[in-house]
Amino acid sequence: MVLSAPGVGTHTTTPQRRPTPNSVRLLASLEAMAEVGLQPDGSICRRGFTAEDRQGRERLSEWMIDAGLSLCIDAAGNLIGRLEGSDPSLPALVTGSHLDTVPTGGRYDGTLGVLAGLEVVRALQDAALQLRHPFELIVFADEESTMVGCKGMAGTASADPSDYTTSNGEPIQRNLARLGGDWDRLASAARRDDAIAAFIELHVEQGAVLEGRGDSIGVVQGVVGQRRFTIRVGGQANHAGTTPMDQRQDALVAAAQVVLAVQALALAHPGDPVATVGKFEVWPNAANVVPGEVQCSVDLRDLDPEVLSALTDELQRRLAAIAESSGCRVTMEPQFSVDPTPAAPALMDAIEVAATELGLSHSALPSRASHDAQELGRRWPMGMVFVPSHRGLSHSSAEYTSLEQCVAGTAVLLEAFLRLDAQLQG
Missing domain, CATH: 3.40.630.10 (Zn peptidases)
Structure with missing residues (x-):
């Protein structure tokens, strides 16, 4: 026009x-x-x-x-x-x-x-x-x-x-x-x-x-390019008072390890990538219940597509280790990918x-x-x-x-x- x-x-x-x-x-x-x-x-x-x-x-x-x-x-x-x-x-x-x-x-x-x-x-x-x-x-x-x-x-x-x-x-x-x-x-x-x-x-x-x-x-x-994922952590919801600490599958504790792993991932990588957990949801989100499920987002950004691929691969390895040590199910689902x-x-x-x-x-x-x-x-x-x-x-x-x-x-x-x-x- x-x-x-x-x-x-x-x-x-x-x-x-x-x-x-x-x-x-x-x-x-x-x-x-x-x-x-x-x-x-x-x-x-x-x-x-x-x-x-x-x-x-x-x-x-x-x-x-x-x-x-x-x-x-x-x-x-x-x-x-x-x-x-x-x-x-x-x-x-x-x-x-x-x-x-x-x-x-x-x-x-x-x-x-x-x-x-x-x-x-x-x-x-x-x-x-x-x-x-x-x-x-x-x-x-x-x-x-x-x-x-x-x-x-x-x-x-x-x-x-x-x-x-x-x-x-x-x-x-x-x-x-x-x-x-x-x-x-x-x-x-x-x-x-x-x-x-x-x-x-x-x-x-x-x-x-x-x-x-x-x-x-x-x-x-x-x-920069972006890789964004949804991380789902599945544990077992249970009574916060009656469930001993060594018998818990606490999804929130495992998810906290995920957050720290994402931060460590970017800090340890050569160059200057950024990695962020910006969205966090807990279920059932009650004060007297051991959390049974957590869903969070992960946002990875860098100017080099090879760095983004390396970050993604390393994150998958760290999530697998968290799943094994916590006894929780941890999955990573792609949301979207934008090339640099x-x-x-x-x-x-x-x-x-x-x-x-x-x-x-x-x-x-x-x-x-x-x-x-x-x-x-x-x-x-x-x-x-x-x-x-x-x-x-x-x-x-x-x-x-x-x-x-x-x-x-x-x-x-x-x-x-x-x-x-x-x-x-x-």
Whole structure:
């Protein structure tokens, strides 16, 4: 669905200065977008497909048109703004992120990447500079729940509507229509292999690594893969007072050993994987009953698929040992598996050089949270720029990245694209 196609924004005049982000304008955009879905506690609620989500997209659409972008919405509900380049044969340089949030979201998660991309366009227009490549800014649909937007564009989206668990509980078909998408034409959202030259997403780190290191910029090595399992521990429920300690099959005691084994698994492995037991259910969960059954989740994450396989194999061995020593039944059932997506070396280099030339301290790190870039990177060269999150807090009203840090990330994004525009040949 085409929204507009203004005939502005393609200047060939030699710029008088290197384009730079306007900090006042970026701050104004961040504050204006934070008004949409603002809650009494200071958090932001723009769940995917809601009226607030649509309001945010409409507000951004006005800004994009004013910046000279032509707009369309694809079948996956992605809002796409495009600035033509001087060479129509070249594929696009692309940036973007999402505007939807979790129920108590912050004002930077996703939003900064979108508004930084808009500021890149505005800075290019200020400098009257037309890139060789077309430039696109994308707002991906429903990143926080279904990721239907980025998966649709990458061609990895499921064609089965029952595979989508939406935050409002309504069918994905109806939700996509609210954004201007079209479920019946979802396959048409998949871009051609030669449509995109490079995709770079700017995002707040959502962790405390950069702040701890004292670095301004994170050069993301890739988005980690995930292996998630359900662990079931079966013992024998019995009277807590009359069952001697040496005659118990206590499922909770065995499950506690599972939790410690998962922690030890990650700590002992070379590198820096993470392993988490995040969900824990006990039956019958009564003060005077020896627990008879426990169910818990295990989440394993790393950038290397071989590490994930090794962690899984070692976990199975440890569970077998716990079952033997406790006398309980211990089973592990896969929930889902997501492969890692490495960043493209050329894009990492462009980001690192950009940060260096701008005098910004930087270091490499993986992204342990999923992002739209994870799906785009399965098809096209992908890079990510991280900026620090104060105290590592995210998905809450306490989420904070300073204006100086936001501007620094935007400047790196802009400089990296300028370098790629000059270097890439299609």
